[in-house]
Amino acid sequence: MTWLPVALISLWLATFVTGQLLFKRAMESSRAAGFRNRKTLTMLSIGIAVMTSSFLLNLGLLQHFDLSYLYPFQGASIIIITLLAAVILKERLTPRLIIGTLLITAGVILVSMS
Amino acid sequence: MAERPTGFFNPWFQFVLNIIGVVIYELLLKAGASATADPARGWSGFGITALISPLTWLAIAVIIVDLIIWLYILRYIPLSIAFPLSRTVDVLVPISCWFILKEAISPMRWCGIALVIVGLVIVAKPAAQLEERL
Numbered sequence: 520m521t522w523l524p525v526a527l528i529s530l531w532l533a534t535f536v537t538g539q540l541l542f543k544r545a546m547e548s549s550r551a552a553g554f555r556n557r558k559t560l561t562m563l564s565i566g567i568a569v570m571t572s573s574f575l576l577n578l579g580l581l582q583h584f585d586l587s588y589l590y591p592f593q594g595a596s597i598i599i600i601t602l603l604a605a606v607i608l609k610e611r612l613t614p615r616l617i618i619g620t621l622l623i624t625a626g627v628i629l630v631s632m633s
Numbered sequence: 634m635a636e637r638p639t640g641f642f643n644p645w646f647q648f649v650l651n652i653i654g655v656v657i658y659e660l661l662l663k664a665g666a667s668a669t670a671d672p673a674r675g676w677s678g679f680g681i682t683a684l685i686s687p688l689t690w691l692a693i694a695v696i697i698v699d700l701i702i703w704l705y706i707l708r709y710i711p712l713s714i715a716f717p718l719s720r721t722v723d724v725l726v727p728i729s730c731w732f733i734l735k736e737a738i739s740p741m742r743w744c745g746i747a748l749v750i751v752g753l754v755i756v757a758k759p760a761a762q763l764e765e766r767l
Contacts, residue, residue, distance in 0.1 A: 539712060546707040563704075574696070578683045581666035586659070590723070597717055604713035612713060616759050620717045622752030627723045629745030 524583070527576060528592055534573035536599050541566030543608055587631050594627030637709055644709040647702050648718070654699035655722045656729070658692045665689030714763065717756045724749045 545562035552559060580589055601620045605612040637644065665688035683689045706715055724746050730736040738746075 539716065542704055543707050543712040546704055550708055567700075570700070575681070578662065578666055578689070579681075581663060582670040582683060586663050594720075594723070597720055600716045601713045604711065604716070608712060610711045610713040613759055615755055616713060616717075619752045619755030619758075620713075622755060623717050623720050623723075623749050624752075626745045626748030626750075626752055627720060629748060630723060630727060630742050631745075632741070 524580075527580060528589070531573055531576040531580060532592055532596055532599070534569050534576065535596055536603060538566050538570035538573055539600050540603055540607055541569060543604070547608075590631035591628045594624050594631065597627065598624045642705075644706050648706055648710075648715070651699055651702045651706060652719065652721050652725065654695055654702065655719070656725055658695040658699065659722070659726065661688050661692035661695065665692055710760070711763070714756060714760045718753060718760065720749065721753060724753070 541562050545559050545566055548556060548559040548562060554560070577589075598620055601612070601616070604610045640646075665686035666683045668686045668688060669683045703719075727738060727742060727746060731738045
């Protein structure tokens with residue numbers, strides 16, 4: 520049953536990253552068109568639903584693994600979110616931001632492995 | 634771009650509140666999940682059984698407040714800057730364990746903490762430039 524934890528951890532990461540991107544989209548939309556806008560509300564609702572499932576997955580994983588085991592995966596989410604923010608949200612990535620993000624990711628992984 | 638609020642509603646002040654909230658709920662969540670973990674159940678009741686613990690519900694309350702703060706932050710700060718900076722918690726948790734709980738930190742862990750701090754300083758520079766443009 521080794522595939523199950525891998526699948527659950529991947530699903531947890533995927534929902535977490537998707538939720539963050541949806542939140543950012545919703546907030547961009549709220550600045551442009553307000554909170555009563557249909558696009559804002561849709562993005563926000565889907566984002567909250569996705570984040571809730573991510574939260575329950577995380578809770579379940581915490582029952583089976585130490586926080587220190589799960590942390591490196593959370594570390595990986597930093598680089599994934601930054602890259603997707605550039606690709607999907609068209610945020611500007613500078614070399615400096617990429618280097619900083621890579622260092623934070625490496626540091627988080629090192630902290631949790633030691 | 635709309636006027637950026639100042640004082641209590643300054644997004645960077647809210648950022649600090651958000652980080653404190655994350656540290657609190659991470660500890661509460663682990664406490665709640667551990668208190669309800671039952672190895673005999675295996676993978677059944679996955680995650681849901683943790684909801685029995687009041688600690689988990691307290692964590693959920695903190696998470697909801699923290700989520701509202703996070704959404705507020707995202708209104709003003711790009712995700713590619715806000716998210717890496719939010720990982721300040723990964724430094725704060727072990728350091729507070731060392732400082733308050735007198736837990737030992739291995740040399741490797743100190744190296745990791747140092748890497749995160751250097752990374753945060755590097756990411757904070759574009760954030761400061763962003764501030765100038767606002």
